[in-house]
Structures are given as structure tokens and as C-alpha cells.
Amino acid sequence: MASDLALSVGQAFVTSERRHHRSSMATQVPDGELLAGRGACAVIADSPWRNAIARQAADLAVRGFLADYFSTPLDWNVKHAATRVLRALNGWCYSQSRFVSGGSYVSAFSGLILLKDQGHLFHAGDTLVFRLRGAEFEQLTRDHVTDLGGYRYPSRALGMDASLDIDYLNLPLAQGDLFLFTTQAMRGTLSPSDYVQLISQDASDLDGACERLAARAVEMASLRGYGAEALCFQLVRIDRLGSSDASASRGVLGDGLEPPGELDVGDELDGYWVEEVLARTDRVRVYRVRDAASGERLLLKAPSPQLSERSSYLRHFVYQRDLVKRLRSPFVNRLVEFKRPPTRYYYLMRFVEGELLGDWIRGHVAAGLEQRLDIARQLTKAVGALHRREVIHQGVHPDAFIVDQHGQVVLIDFSSCCARDTGTTAAVALAREVGLSAFSAPEYALDGEVGRRSDQFSLAALIYWLLSYSDASERGMKARLGLAQGSDRGGHLPFQTPMQSLRTEMDLETLHYRPVRRLVPEVPESLDLALERALSPRRELRFRRLSELLVALRAGHDPAPRAGGAWRQVRQVRQWQLIATVLLVILLINWWLG
Known part of the structure; x- marks a missing residue:
């Protein structure tokens, strides 16, 4: 496509029989969806020359990074994807080095990812990356080395330690930018003016430019009396920038398709007959349809026809489709592939026979604690599936889940979802546009993170709300606890103060958790304590991970030591302090009397 990123690449190695390669470099430019979502990547790695497996270490760093980076989920952003890959690769290299005699999987690493009109540079060690823009020659990396006794030792590198500290630089790109990748072996050979002159002699031949750089480096090293037997150069030029909005030339929704018009029961679209209109809001249309060819029931979701000019929401609609496409969980609804080319923009999802969670609990008021806990565990796994994809849901409420005929919970609503790194302002704006509920966290009302x-x-x-749902307890608690959104009876919330009424940080002090055991005495104390922690008005006091809440929901497991809160830990510490004090007093009395 004309909007795709286009690069030119050149490379040159200098080696000798006495000293083999200890560096590795490569550039990979995928195509199609992978190029649009992951960009192109140029990397270089260099291992210490005293390393017996220097070449293997450098090759592993380059090949491992390229293979793993282009396999990451496309809904991860570049920084998160590359960082995850580098840390995993670092852990493997560090652990495997103990099995190698006379060497290790340690290497300096620099990787530049070019996506649309942005560059993302990741660096650890002493490899070098420069940018040549016109006559301006700039070094983008800094050396991670320590000088001891006249020798330079790497202070940071891939595989050197169990943890990896990575330098990250985001930089805007311009057409014609040239990036040079090389190793520390060329230090003291070429000056910035040498680079500019040798590359500019014939910038159309990047392989030739790399050969000129290598030849001049060898010549200068010889004149200065030291060897230059392990040099490598890689040049990457941006011939055409990728579009910052890859769908701009094809319309916001892509492929030139428009949203379908209003559909009613009995209408047909691309071989799908509308059986029921499930939702008709100012943003979206949801229909239950039947495939005329197979008879299969499906959900058809399309943007509202009135939103054809509101590209911000349409882009989010595309994001929802791509998110559902990549999620793989039995607790999350899945996308259904088209069997016929669509003529309008929409997507299809599996139709789940069942009831919304609010309707289910109204019809199962007599459900026991274990059955409700089973539903709660499934709810947690559904939200956890999004978190593993670095996505936050922002719209957890009863109508976001369906319980099928077998008691299986399925998440069906993704209208408030956004990437974890979207930013607080944009995330809160999206959540408010879709609509907050009585279950929303207080930070949404207070514009917090x-x-x-x-x-x-x-x-x-x-x-x-699920555990406390009861017809019998509703009459006495309704006025004090409030009623959960989407329910008409029995749904209790843990705080008297509605979250939407909060105005300042001081208002958080008015939120006092009401133990669920007061409503449902059979709830284990450990679970009540875990819910209290997860419902802390202060975001930083909640569990670090959702999996910790899931542990508390498992039957027969007592997570009280971790979930009991700071007051419980303080009480235990004071008990032991008292015992120790008493023993000390007895010891002193025996010593004095003896």
C-alpha cells in the first residue's frame, strides 16, 4: 500500500581468521497487518571478545528478539511488547549461562522499531546507534560501561544479570532519516565528519556506504597501531513513512465500507436475517441474526449510522473488534469470521444462550454460597483475561456478563475497554462517554489515575452485590446501602455513599466498608477481608494483581495472612511483641534472683 513504511538497508562486516565475529545484526520488515501493528525492526548485538560463545550469544539476542517481538499480541503497544520480550530473553540468557564453560550468553543490544511516523529505540550495553538527518549526525545511545584500570567493562547488557534495565527513547521520524548501527570496536577510528562524508558520497548505495565505512575504519585503526578485526556496520534509511493513521485513505472503518443503516426484525444483510434488536443506542446497534446458509445464530454489532462523521468513536469500534478477535478465553465472547465478504462495516460474535447476570440472580435468589462463589470466580477470570492483554475493562457491571444454561459466565460487553497505557484523561473520558455505574471505582469521579x-x-x-443479593434482606437495607444499577431488588453495595457523589479526595474518608458477613453470615471471614482490601477507596491499597483476589474466592483456601489488611498484621505483631516482653521480664527476674 502507498501508506506502508518503506526502508532501504545496507550492511558490511570486517573479520579475520584470527578473530571470528562476535556481533550480529539484522533488519526485518514484515507486511500486511503485522507491519501496521508491529512496524519494522533493526537490531544489533555485540558480545565481549573474551567470550567463548560470543557469536552464538549475539546471534541469539538478534534472532530471539525478532522472532518473539513479531509474535506478541498486536493490541500491546510497542514499548510494552519489546520490553516484555527483552526481559524474557534476558532471563533465559542469564539462566543458561551457568551451563556454559568459558563463556556466557551476554551481549550488548540495540533495537530500533519503526512504526508509522515514530521510532522506538531500546538499548542496553555499548552498541552504538546514530541518526544522520541532512548534515546533522547524532548519537542516540549512551554507553553502559565502567572504566577500571584502563579497561572498559560493560555495566549493563543482555544476560548479564537476572534483571535488565533498558534505555528507551521515542523519537519522531522523517522521510530520508538514516540510522547507523555499529559496535564499540570502531571507537577511535572515525569522526562524525568521516561518517557524514563517507555515507553522503553515494547515499543511494547503502551497502557501498557500509563498505566505505568499514574500509576507512580499518585504515585508521592501522595508522593508529591497533587492530580492527571485528567491525560491523548497518545502515537503515526511511524511504517512505508509514501513515500515522493507516486507515485514513480507506475511511475510518477501513476498506471503504460504511456502517449499515437501521435494521429491523425480518431485514437481511449479507445473508444474515435479523431476528431481534438487542440494543439501539446513540453509539451502537446490536442484533441477533441467523445465518441463512447454516442456520447459526449470531450477534451482529455495528456502529450507529448517525456516527459516520464521529471518527473517534469509530476508531474505538475498530479497536473493540480487534480486541475481541485476539482474546482467547472461555469466559470471554469470541469473534466469528465472515463466511461471505461484507458489504457494510460490522462484526459478528458468538450468540450465547443465557441470561444477563442481573436477570440470572433474580431467577436464582435461592442459589447457595458455593454457586455464587463459582460465578464470582468466573467473573474474575473473565476480567483477568483482558488484563493479561494489557487492557482495562472500565465497565464491570451485571449487564456486561451472560450466564449460560450450564452456569458458564461469558463477558459480552467491550464498549469501555481501552489499552492500559491509553492515559488517564482519555480512559476516563471514554468511560464517562459510555456511562459510569454504581460499581465504578471512586477515581473515575475524582479524575484520579x-x-x-x-x-x-x-x-x-x-x-x-452478587453474594448479598437477597429478597429477605432488601427491605431493611435498601435505603441505607443503595440499589445497584440494573437491578430492581436485592442488590446491595458495600458503601452507603454513592461513588458518583464524590467531589474531593477528602470525600474518600466518608467511605466505610460494611462487611458482607453482616448480610451473609456464612461468607468466610477471610473472603470478607479480601473484598475489603479490593474495595479500598485508596487505589494503592488494593491487591497488586487480580489473581490475589481470585485466590481468596477459592473454596477451602484461607488467604487471611495476605488479605487481612494492615490492622490485622499490626495486631499479630503486637501480640508477639507482648509475648517477647513477658519472656524477657521472666528471664531478668530469674537472673536477678539467681
Whole structure:
């Protein structure tokens, strides 16, 4: 496509029989969806020359990074994907080095990812990356070395330590930018003016430019009396920038398709007959349809026809489709591939026979604690599936889940979902546009930082509501606790103060958790304590991970030592302090009397 990123690449090695390669470099430019979502990548790695497996270490770093990076989920952003890959690769290299005699899987590493009009540079060690823009020659990396006794030792590198500290640089790209990758072996040979002159002699032949750089480096090293037997150069030029909005030339929704018009029962679209209109809002249309060819029932979701000019929401609609496409969990609804080319823009999802969670609990008021806990565990796994994809849901409430005829919970609503690194302002704006609920975390009302712990609060509030749902207890608690959104009876919330009424940080002090055991005495104390922690008005006091809440929901397991809160830990410490004091007094009395 004309909007795709286009690069030119050149390389040159200098080696000798006495000293083999200890460096490795490569550039990979995928195509199609992978190029649009992951960009192109140029990398270089260099291992210490005293390393017996230097070449293997450098090759492993380059090949391992390229293979793993281009296999990461496309809904991860570049920084998160590359960082995850580098840390995993670092852990493997570090652990395997103990099995190698006379060497290790340690190498300096620099990787530049070019996506649309942005560059993302990741660096650890002493490899070098320069940018040549016109006559401006700039070094983008800094050396991670320590000088001891006249020798330079790497202070940071891939595989050197169990943890890896990575330099990250984001830089805007321009057409014609040239990036040079090389190793520390060329230090003291070429000056910035040499680079500019030798590359500019014939910038159309990048292999030739790399050969000129290598030849001049060898010549200068010889004149200065030291060897230059392990040099490598890689040049990458941006011939054409990728579009910052890859769908701009094809319309916001892509492929030139428009949203379908209003559909009613009995209408047909691309071989799908509308059986029921499930939702018709100002943003979206949801229909239950039947495939005329196979008879299969499906959900058809399309943007509202009135939103054809509101590209911001349409882009989010595309994001929802791509998110559902990549999720793989039995607790999350899945996308259904088209069997015929669509003529309008929409997507299809599996139709789940069942009831919304709010309707299910109304019809199962007599459900026991274990059955409700089973539903709660499934709710947690559904939200956790999004968190593993670095996505926050922001809209956890009863109508976001369906319970099928077998008691299986399925997440069906993704209208508030956004990437974890979207930014608080944009995330909160999206959540408010879709609509906050009685289960929303207090930070949404106070414009605080939102993230996975915000979902944790909403999920814990929903579990509290699920466990406490009861016709019998409704009359006495309704006025004091409030009624959960989407229910007409029996749904209790853990705080008297509605989250939407909060105005300042001081208002958080008015939120006092009401133990669920007061409503449902058979709830284990450890679970009540876990819910109290997950529902802390202060985001930083909640569980670090959703899996910790899931542990508390498992029957027969007592997570009280971790979930009991700071007051419980303090009480235990004071008990032991008292015992120790008493023993000390007895010891002193025996010593004095003796």
C-alpha cells in the first residue's frame, strides 16, 4: 500500500581468521497487518571478545528478539511488547549461562522499531546507534560501561544479570532519516565528519556506504597501531513513512465500507436475517441474526449510522473488534469470521444462550454460597483475561456478563475497554462517554489515575452485590446501602455513599466498608477481608494483581495472612511483641534472683 513504511538497508562486516565475529545484526520488515501493528525492526548485538560463545550469544539476542517481538499480541503497544520480550530473553540468557564453560550468553543490544511516523529505540550495553538527518549526525545511545584500570567493562547488557534495565527513547521520524548501527570496536577510528562524508558520497548505495565505512575504519585503526578485526556496520534509511493513521485513505472503518443503516426484525444483510434488536443506542446497534446458509445464530454489532462523521468513536469500534478477535478465553465472547465478504462495516460474535447476570440472580435468589462463589470466580477470570492483554475493562457491571444454561459466565460487553497505557484523561473520558455505574471505582469521579486496580474495585463491588443479593434482606437495607444499577431488588453495595457523589479526595474518608458477613453470615471471614482490601477507596491499597483476589474466592483456601489488611498484621505483631516482653521480664527476674 502507498501508506506502508518503506526502508532501504545496507550492511558490511570486517573479520579475520584470527578473530571470528562476535556481533550480529539484522533488519526485518514484515507486511500486511503485522507491519501496521508491529512496524519494522533493526537490531544489533555485540558480545565481549573474551567470550567463548560470543557469536552464538549475539546471534541469539538478534534472532530471539525478532522472532518473539513479531509474535506478541498486536493490541500491546510497542514499548510494552519489546520490553516484555527483552526481559524474557534476558532471563533465559542469564539462566543458561551457568551451563556454559568459558563463556556466557551476554551481549550488548540495540533495537530500533519503526512504526508509522515514530521510532522506538531500546538499548542496553555499548552498541552504538546514530541518526544522520541532512548534515546533522547524532548519537542516540549512551554507553553502559565502567572504566577500571584502563579497561572498559560493560555495566549493563543482555544476560548479564537476572534483571535488565533498558534505555528507551521515542523519537519522531522523517522521510530520508538514516540510522547507523555499529559496535564499540570502531571507537577511535572515525569522526562524525568521516561518517557524514563517507555515507553522503553515494547515499543511494547503502551497502557501498557500509563498505566505505568499514574500509576507512580499518585504515585508521592501522595508522593508529591497533587492530580492527571485528567491525560491523548497518545502515537503515526511511524511504517512505508509514501513515500515522493507516486507515485514513480507506475511511475510518477501513476498506471503504460504511456502517449499515437501521435494521429491523425480518431485514437481511449479507445473508444474515435479523431476528431481534438487542440494543439501539446513540453509539451502537446490536442484533441477533441467523445465518441463512447454516442456520447459526449470531450477534451482529455495528456502529450507529448517525456516527459516520464521529471518527473517534469509530476508531474505538475498530479497536473493540480487534480486541475481541485476539482474546482467547472461555469466559470471554469470541469473534466469528465472515463466511461471505461484507458489504457494510460490522462484526459478528458468538450468540450465547443465557441470561444477563442481573436477570440470572433474580431467577436464582435461592442459589447457595458455593454457586455464587463459582460465578464470582468466573467473573474474575473473565476480567483477568483482558488484563493479561494489557487492557482495562472500565465497565464491570451485571449487564456486561451472560450466564449460560450450564452456569458458564461469558463477558459480552467491550464498549469501555481501552489499552492500559491509553492515559488517564482519555480512559476516563471514554468511560464517562459510555456511562459510569454504581460499581465504578471512586477515581473515575475524582479524575484520579485509573488502571487494572480500578477494574478490581468494580469487580469486587459486583461480587459483593452478587453474594448479598437477597429478597429477605432488601427491605431493611435498601435505603441505607443503595440499589445497584440494573437491578430492581436485592442488590446491595458495600458503601452507603454513592461513588458518583464524590467531589474531593477528602470525600474518600466518608467511605466505610460494611462487611458482607453482616448480610451473609456464612461468607468466610477471610473472603470478607479480601473484598475489603479490593474495595479500598485508596487505589494503592488494593491487591497488586487480580489473581490475589481470585485466590481468596477459592473454596477451602484461607488467604487471611495476605488479605487481612494492615490492622490485622499490626495486631499479630503486637501480640508477639507482648509475648517477647513477658519472656524477657521472666528471664531478668530469674537472673536477678539467681
